[in-house]
Amino acid sequence: MTKAGTTVAAARTTAPAVRLPRRRGIELALIVLAVLLSVYGYCAVGLAKAGTVPPGALGYGAGLGVLALLAHVAVRVRAPYADPLPLPIGVLLNGLGLVLIYRLDLETPGARAAPAQLVWSTLGVGLFIVVVLALRDHRILQRYAYVCVVAALALLTLPILFPAVNGARIWIRVAGFSIQPGEFAKLLLAVFFAAYLAANRSALAYAGRRVWFVQLPTGRVLGPIVTIWLISVGVLVLERDLGTSLLFFGLFVVLLYVATGRTGWIAVGLLLAVLGAVAVGWLEPHVHSRFQDWLHPFATIDAGLGPNQLAQSLFAFAAGGVLGAGLGLGHSVLIGFAAKSDFILATAGEELGLAGLSAIFLLYGLLVERGYRAGLALRDPFGRLLAVGLASILALQVFVIAGGVTGLIPLTGMAMPFLAQGGSSVVTNWAMVALLIRVSDSARSQYDGQVAP
Amino acid sequence: MTRYIRHAIAFCALLLVALLVNAARVQVFQAGSYDDNPANRRPTIARYAQPRGDILVDGIAVTGSRDTGEQLRHERTYANGPLYAPVTGFASQEYGTTFLEHAEDGILSGTDPMLAPLPLWDDVSRARSQAGNVVTTIDRAAQEAAFRGLGRRKGAVAAVEPSTGRILALVSAPSYDPAELSGNGEPVKSAWARLNQDPEKPMLNRAVRQTYPPGSTFKVVTAAAALDSGVVEDLDAPTDSPDPYTLPGTRTRLTNESDDCVDASVRAAFEWSCNTVFAKLGVDVGVEAMTTMAQSFGFNDTSLRIPFSVAQSTFDTQVDRAQLALSSIGQYNTRATPLQMAMVAAAVANGGQLREPYLVDRTVRRGGETVTTTGSRPLHQVMNPATAVRMRELMTDAVKEGTGANAAIRGATVGGKTGTAQHGIGNAGTPYAWFVSWAQGDHDLEPEVAVAVVVEDAAADRGDISGGGDAAPIAKAVMRAVLGL
Numbered sequence: 001m002t003k004a005g006t007t008v009a010a011a012r013t014t015a016p017a018v019r020l021p022r023r024r025g026i027e028l029a030l031i032v033l034a035v036l037l038s039v040y041g042y043c044a045v046g047l048a049k050a051g052t053v054p055p056g057a058l059g060y061g062a063g064l065g066v067l068a069l070l071a072h073v074a075v076r077v078r079a080p081y082a083d084p085l086p087l088p089i090g091v092l093l094n095g096l097g098l099v100l101i102y103r104l105d106l107e108t109p110g111a112r113a114a115p116a117q118l119v120w121s122t123l124g125v126g127l128f129i130v131v132v133l134a135l136r137d138h139r140i141l142q143r144y145a146y147v148c149v150v151a152a153l154a155l156l157t158l159p160i161l162f163p164a165v166n167g168a169r170i171w172i173r174v175a176g177f178s179i180q181p182g183e184f185a186k187l188l189l190a191v192f193f194a195a196y197l198a199a200n201r202s203a204l205a206y207a208g209r210r211v212w213f214v215q216l217p218t219g220r221v222l223g224p225i226v227t228i229w230l231i232s233v234g235v236l237v238l239e240r241d242l243g244t245s246l247l248f249f250g251l252f253v254v255l256l257y258v259a260t261g262r263t264g265w266i267a268v269g270l271l272l273a274v275l276g277a278v279a280v281g282w283l284e285p286h287v288h289s290r291f292q293d294w295l296h297p298f299a300t301i302d303a304g305l306g307p308n309q310l311a312q313s314l315f316a317f318a319a320g321g322v323l324g325a326g327l328g329l330g331h332s333v334l335i336g337f338a339a340k341s342d343f344i345l346a347t348a349g350e351e352l353g354l355a356g357l358s359a360i361f362l363l364y365g366l367l368v369e370r371g372y373r374a375g376l377a378l379r380d381p382f383g384r385l386l387a388v389g390l391a392s393i394l395a396l397q398v399f400v401i402a403g404g405v406t407g408l409i410p411l412t413g414m415a416m417p418f419l420a421q422g423g424s425s426v427v428t429n430w431a432m433v434a435l436l437i438r439v440s441d442s443a444r445s446q447y448d449g450q451v452a453p
Numbered sequence: 454m455t456r457y458i459r460h461a462i463a464f465c466a467l468l469l470v471a472l473l474v475n476a477a478r479v480q481v482f483q484a485g486s487y488d489d490n491p492a493n494r495r496p497t498i499a500r501y502a503q504p505r506g507d508i509l510v511d512g513i514a515v516t517g518s519r520d521t522g523e524q525l526r527h528e529r530t531y532a533n534g535p536l537y538a539p540v541t542g543f544a545s546q547e548y549g550t551t552f553l554e555h556a557e558d559g560i561l562s563g564t565d566p567m568l569a570p571l572p573l574w575d576d577v578s579r580a581r582s583q584a585g586n587v588v589t590t591i592d593r594a595a596q597e598a599a600f601r602g603l604g605r606r607k608g609a610v611a612a613v614e615p616s617t618g619r620i621l622a623l624v625s626a627p628s629y630d631p632a633e634l635s636g637n638g639e640p641v642k643s644a645w646a647r648l649n650q651d652p653e654k655p656m657l658n659r660a661v662r663q664t665y666p667p668g669s670t671f672k673v674v675t676a677a678a679a680l681d682s683g684v685v686e687d688l689d690a691p692t693d694s695p696d697p698y699t700l701p702g703t704r705t706r707l708t709n710e711s712d713d714c715v716d717a718s719v720r721a722a723f724e725w726s727c728n729t730v731f732a733k734l735g736v737d738v739g740v741e742a743m744t745t746m747a748q749s750f751g752f753n754d755t756s757l758r759i760p761f762s763v764a765q766s767t768f769d770t771q772v773d774r775a776q777l778a779l780s781s782i783g784q785y786n787t788r789a790t791p792l793q794m795a796m797v798a799a800a801v802a803n804g805g806q807l808r809e810p811y812l813v814d815r816t817v818r819r820g821g822e823t824v825t826t827t828g829s830r831p832l833h834q835v836m837n838p839a840t841a842v843r844m845r846e847l848m849t850d851a852v853k854e855g856t857g858a859n860a861a862i863r864g865a866t867v868g869g870k871t872g873t874a875q876h877g878i879g880n881a882g883t884p885y886a887w888f889v890s891w892a893q894g895d896h897d898l899e900p901e902v903a904v905a906v907v908v909e910d911a912a913a914d915r916g917d918i919s920g921g922g923d924a925a926p927i928a929k930a931v932m933r934a935v936l937g938l
Contacts, residue, residue: 318487354480
């Protein structure tokens with residue numbers, strides 16, 4: 001395994017003739033399209049609300065364009081073989097998120113969020129450029145696995161020291177900024193999981209007893225798993241953040257399965273998850289009420305208390321129909337609190353309709369698929385697990401939050417990647433795309449003619 | 454590992470499919486039930502998003518719309534609220550709509566499919582049609598004359614055009630300003646509570662939603678029945694009626710306000726409003742013929758819409774002879790709305806033919822194109838034309854020489870009938886003063902207007918209250934306004 005680098009180098013030298021096209025031109029064209037779509041959305045909001053093109057349209061478009069172009073240049077310089085899709089998808093989703101937040105700002109003139117989000121997006125793209133330029137090879141990260149896990153645990157436990165906000169203890173407030181450290185922790189944990197599993201996958205896969213048709217792992221390797229499970233339950237109990245703990249645990253189970261191929265892990269994981277969820281749902285009123293809201297979204301209406309957030313969210317989606325009300329013409333602001341963050345998707349659903357919502361889901365799906373595709377093409381286990389982990393984080397997060405606001409699963413407070421208001425989230429997502437670019441560059445430049453990335 | 458990554462991909466594809474299917478469920482298949490949920494404010498927001506259409510009187514809007522900039526954006530305003538309240542009703546964000554605001558809500562709020570020039574395309578683009586306007590049949594001058602005439606007194610006026618059924622005036626007093634109820638929030642709630650608790654009932658539309666004992670004005674119906682059924686053939690022949698008249702099967706003796714009613718002819722009895730003569734006439738005509746005549750005038754009809762519903766005027770069909778006698782002079786269970794009595798006068802004026810009354814001439818788009826017209830309403834032959842000619846004679850005489858002298862207009866032929874209706878337990882209440890009439894200008898081909906006026910509490914001594922004294926001048930003012938005299 002440690003020889004992975006050398007074998008790759010050998011492959012690169014032996015088969016230079018089958019190198020894949022770089023496709024940077026396609027990336028540039030798609031970025032221009034993404035920027036134009038965002039500017040168009042921005043103008044559509046202004047035309048619908050005020051009847052004129054908003055005054056900052058040109059500046060907004062230029063700013064977004066310059067940011068995207070800088071990112072593109074960084075990719076061109078340091079990751080010339082990278083997949084051409086992740087960057088334009090990131091730009092489009094981020095631009096669309098800005099449009100939606102700007103649109104909701106018009107309904108809440110007292111609490112503008114778009115300017116701050118623009119600053120955070122700039123920081124995010126900055127981090128993207130830094131990661132692409134500085135991280136020459138993703139395998140360097142493997143060396144810092146234990147640094148990563150310590151940092152992640154520190155970040156996770158930090159908010160416990162700060163007061164709870166809206167029932168969840170996931171924010172820290174520094175000099176007027178609120179930061180969600182859990183967002184950064186998920187990337188660090190993905191790196192750690194990938195490194196740990198890459199090193200221990202054989203022990204995990206082939207030891208242990210077979211009970212029925214399930215291959216159980218031995219106690220020695222079970223330890224770390226149980227530790228992670230305890231941590232995620234701890235996060236849930238102490239910070240009352242169902243979404244994040246679900247994400248961590250889901251990520252770990254997926255990576256464990258991919259690393260070992262043991263269905264037993266899935267069985268164990270599901271069992272532990274169910275146990276944890278039931279116990280916490282029973283003990284924690286906050287989580288319990290979320291579960292009740294999911295089962296009976298209209299209970300508060302029947303009780304004469306008016307619609308709750310989930311009911312308002314469902315009303316917003318329903319009002320969108322197939323084609324949507326049009327940007328700026330919906331009333332998703334009725335959702336009230338968290339309309340710009342957790343419930344941002346309801347605005348997209350109402351104003352862009354099922355058509356727009358499906359397009360957004362498919363964009364996420366495409367991004368996830370590109371991640372897995374890079375994982376398939378890579379030869380080193382760490383890189384594969386890292387790519388799978390990053391893609392899985394995105395997939396799980398989108399599913400948990402989108403399923404929550406559409407009433408598919410109980411609602412958990414999480415940020416829709418790129419779309420939702422939230423600085424920590426958007427910065428983390430750009431770092432994630434940077435890592436995807438990095439691994440896909442490795443995958444595509446090492447192409448050996450077997451699995452097309 | 455490749456195989457397991459593919460499994461993970463399949464798992465994620467499953468999640469994606471679940472999201473898409475669920476989104477389709479929420480946005481398409483269950484969208485209808487979510488949209489219709491009463492807790493969903495979107496329909497309400499959409500309803501007030503654009504200015505409400507206007508109600509027009511003589512081509513001028515008597516309503517308006519005010520942009521409040523709130524979530525429910527446009528609020529109703531009224532140019533002269535109390536005057537037109539019985540016509541417009543109110544359009545409240547809190548308490549719904551009434552009268553024309555209610556009956557024509559589809560046009561006024563823009564939801565009527567007739568308003569959409571391109572229905573299919575509008576469904577796709579979600580364009581809401583501009584609200585339309587409602588053109589009423591109300592005659593501004595007549596409406597104002599009636600409102601001024603009632604002044605601070607409690608009562609109602611209804612006026613119709615006999616040949617068409619167009620309602621020219623619809624006034625109820627005391628009135629209120631519907632603008633007070635337009636918006637939402639605390640001021641509207643307190644106005645609503647105040648108006649509802651007011652003992653004077655300002656929100657009651659007395660012209661169409663309140664029935665009164667019509668008293669002597671009902672003698673028009675009784676006389677028509679007597680003439681039509683042949684019980685009376687000569688208006689000037691003595692009727693062989695005693696004074697006082699003992700109600701059949703009882704010892705109750707019915708008397709008159711005026712003298713000279715013994716054996717009076719129908720003409721004299723109509724002029725001087727002899728109760729004894731008409732009570733006996735009613736009994737002579739019989740319950741069946743009386744009922745038929747009353748019902749062809751519109752009594753006992755629950756289906757009349759002008760386009761909002763009108764309270765049912767009643768003529769009891771299950772009566773003994775004594776009750777029939779009282780019913781025939783507009784007492785016992787006989788009750789009528791002012792609009793019903795205006796219809797009675799109109800049928801006489803129009804040669805025995807009754808047109809159903811209506812209030813909306815047509816509905817138009819913002820730009821003025823007609824959406825719907827009411828057109829001519831069903832025609833109904835109430836009595837023989839010959840009977841109508843003689844009824845006109847009776848009513849004209851009552852104004853020329855009898856109790857209705859206060860309604861006479863120079864330059865016009867006026868026919869009328871006064872009424873003073875007892876009510877309350879033991880007739881203890883202040884009597885209602887009635888006057889029903891019609892008028893034809895000397896240069897007109899047919900009668901232009903029929904009016905009914907009721908004054909509930911003419912603030913005077915009981916002896917002085919009479920249809921002729923209190924109600925006739927109001928009717929006269931309305932008729933003059935319509936005739937332009």
